[in-house]
Amino acid sequence: MATLGVFDTANLNGGQKLAIKYFSVALALFGAQVLFGMFAAFQYIAPDFLYEVLDFSVNRTVHVNALVVWLLYGFLGGVYWILEDEAGVPVVGLGLANLIFWILTLAVVIVVLVYILVQVGPADIKSIWLIMEGREYIEAPRWADIGIVVSVLVFFFNVAATFSKGKYTGIGGVLVLDLLALFGLYLAGMFYTPNVSVDQFWWWWVIHMWVEATWEVIVGCIMAYMLIQTLGVRRKIVETWLYIEVAMLFGSGILGLGHHYFWIGTPQYWLAIGGFFSALEPVPLVAMVVHAVFDSGVHKLKSNNHPALAWTIAQAAGNLFGAGVWGFMHTLPQINLYTHGTQWTTSHGHLAFYGAYATAVIAFFYLAAQKSRGNVWMSGGLVGDWKWKWALAFQWIGMLAMVMALLIAGYEQSQVERAMEGATWMGYFAGQSHPWFIQGMNWRMVGGWFFSLGYVLLVWDILTIGKRETRPSQVLAPAAH
Numbered sequence: 001m002a003t004l005g006v007f008d009t010a011n012l013n014g015g016q017k018l019a020i021k022y023f024s025v026a027l028a029l030f031g032a033q034v035l036f037g038m039f040a041a042f043q044y045i046a047p048d049f050l051y052e053v054l055d056f057s058v059n060r061t062v063h064v065n066a067l068v069v070w071l072l073y074g075f076l077g078g079v080y081w082i083l084e085d086e087a088g089v090p091v092v093g094l095g096l097a098n099l100i101f102w103i104l105t106l107a108v109v110i111v112v113l114v115y116i117l118v119q120v121g122p123a124d125i126k127s128i129w130l131i132m133e134g135r136e137y138i139e140a141p142r143w144a145d146i147g148i149v150v151s152v153l154v155f156f157f158n159v160a161a162t163f164s165k166g167k168y169t170g171i172g173g174v175l176v177l178d179l180l181a182l183f184g185l186y187l188a189g190m191f192y193t194p195n196v197s198v199d200q201f202w203w204w205w206v207i208h209m210w211v212e213a214t215w216e217v218i219v220g221c222i223m224a225y226m227l228i229q230t231l232g233v234r235r236k237i238v239e240t241w242l243y244i245e246v247a248m249l250f251g252s253g254i255l256g257l258g259h260h261y262f263w264i265g266t267p268q269y270w271l272a273i274g275g276f277f278s279a280l281e282p283v284p285l286v287a288m289v290v291h292a293v294f295d296s297g298v299h300k301l302k303s304n305n306h307p308a309l310a311w312t313i314a315q316a317a318g319n320l321f322g323a324g325v326w327g328f329m330h331t332l333p334q335i336n337l338y339t340h341g342t343q344w345t346t347s348h349g350h351l352a353f354y355g356a357y358a359t360a361v362i363a364f365f366y367l368a369a370q371k372s373r374g375n376v377w378m379s380g381g382l383v384g385d386w387k388w389k390w391a392l393a394f395q396w397i398g399m400l401a402m403v404m405a406l407l408i409a410g411y412e413q414s415q416v417e418r419a420m421e422g423a424t425w426m427g428y429f430a431g432q433s434h435p436w437f438i439q440g441m442n443w444r445m446v447g448g449w450f451f452s453l454g455y456v457l458l459v460w461d462i463l464t465i466g467k468r469e470t471r472p473s474q475v476l477a478p479a480a481h
């Protein structure tokens with residue numbers, strides 16, 4: 001029998017051992033993201049800070065790319081975590097999957113070091129191949145792109161072959177189809193053209209269709225498994241919800257793409273299409289909250305993993321507010337005309353990415369922590385439970401402080417720069433030197449410190465949670481609904 005409280009990978013199946021590796025890199029990259037975010041935030045206040053050593057553009061690049069990569073690592077880990085349980089057979093091609101993990105991780109390390117040390121190159125095709133492509137969020141150079149595509153194809157093979165060999169559950173079927181779409185879209189971001197409008201047109205296919213369609217579905221799948229595991233919700237219920245949500249997500253998400261085509265030189269009909277369909281996007285997010293709250297209510301919050309459940313609830317709420325409400329606020333073209341590209345956008349970007357995705361991956365960290373310590377007790381009265389609670393509280397206080405500070409700064413920019421000064425060059429500077437903007441940047445910095453503290457506590461907690469527990473995990477009563 002597994003020894004309680006002791007970290008031992010022997011407690012895990014093959015896919016889960018690999019998941020632990022993905023989660024470890026994800027947690028480290030999360031740290032890099034926070035650090036470089038703090039540098040970039042401080043440069044708004046003290047523009048000379050690290051000038052010509054680590055310029056704002058470099059810090060921002062590392063911040064947002066580390067974000068995308070750590071979330072993808074979290075999802076890959078999440079999929080490997082659930083794979084054997086769902087399919088009922090060991091992962092097919094696990095040796096290859098492990099090899100790919102190391103190759104991908106080496107590539108990520110090289111890419112990040114090049115961003116930090118080389119930073120820029122001449123404006124020619126060599127820089128695109130070796131340094132970066134300059135497409136926000138997916139700046140990876142061409143050589144790494146090709147490596148990513150190969151790794152992803154191997155990953156897809158592992159997942160699809162495992163389900164085919166074992167059995168396809170509802171979660172499994174949705175997952176495989178979604179992975180195909182998710183990775184197929186990445187190809188749209190590798191297509192190079194010197195025409196900025198055309199370039200942006202395709203670039204948004206990746207960014208929008210990832211975060212507002214395919215990522216939502218992957219998170220829907222792994223969180224469905226999470227609800228079954230931590231609350232004991234019946235599979236039939238979870239899977240029915242999953243189908244409804246997926247249909248709605250794709251229904252509104254695909255043409256919702258139009259909310260990025262308002263001002264980039266695309267035909268005018270996108271104003272109507274983008275406005276209409278993206279305004280519908282919050283609907284599936286409401287469904288996701290109803291689903292999570294309903295399940296938790298029926299099971300009277302009786303869960304075998306309190307921190308994972310807390311982060312699951314945070315995910316449902318964060319997704320609704322960050323993506324749904326904050327997204328809806330600026331998605332109509334009449335409003336977006338004023339808010340486009342201001343700190344308003346950044347406010348939404350933070351709450352949405354954090355609320356919808358970071359939270360889901362963190363919930364999985366806790367699931368992994370529990371099982372790798374021999375399925376230790378993680379319900380009420382867990383020894384040392386102050387750590388996970390304060391990690392969650394500090395991160396959320398910090399995030400909400402940053403989001404509100406950015407929203408106020410963005411609101412001021414929309415008024416001063418756009419409404420009053422008519423989006424002129426002078427207006428741009430008037431907007432950025434207004435006291436409300438400056439105060440917004442200062443408060444964001446304060447929020448950043450809280451968030452950083454929450455991050456440190458999270459790492460400490462993940463490494464130690466359950467260590468001093470002697471009770472085995474709470475057994476969930478069979479679901480009554």
Ligand code: HEM
Nearest residue numbers: 211259278281323327328330331340341345349352353356
């Ligand atoms: C979890 C899901 C979502 C994430 C992670 C997310 C993230 C982001 C990010 C990071 C940006 C800034 C992109 C840039 O750098 O230019 C952005 C822009 C935008 N998002 Fe979202 N978003 C999500 C869902 C939504 C939803 C559901 C809506 C609408 C209801 C929405 C509406 C918009 C709009 C209109 C913009 C353009 C802002 C501008 O004009 O500057 N988003 N989103």
Ligand code: HEM
Nearest residue numbers: 034037038040041060345346349350353354358448451452
């Ligand atoms: C200590 C915490 C953090 C600080 C101080 C921070 C700071 C920053 C700064 C200064 C930028 C550049 C904004 C600009 O170009 O004006 C930025 C962008 C961004 N950050 Fe953070 N960040 C933090 C944490 C996070 C977290 C936890 C997430 C998501 C999980 C996140 C997601 C993003 C995104 C998506 C963008 C691009 C937004 C856009 O282009 O509108 N950040 N952050």
Ligand SMILES: [Fe+2]
Nearest residue numbers: 208212257259
């Ligand atoms: Fe979008």
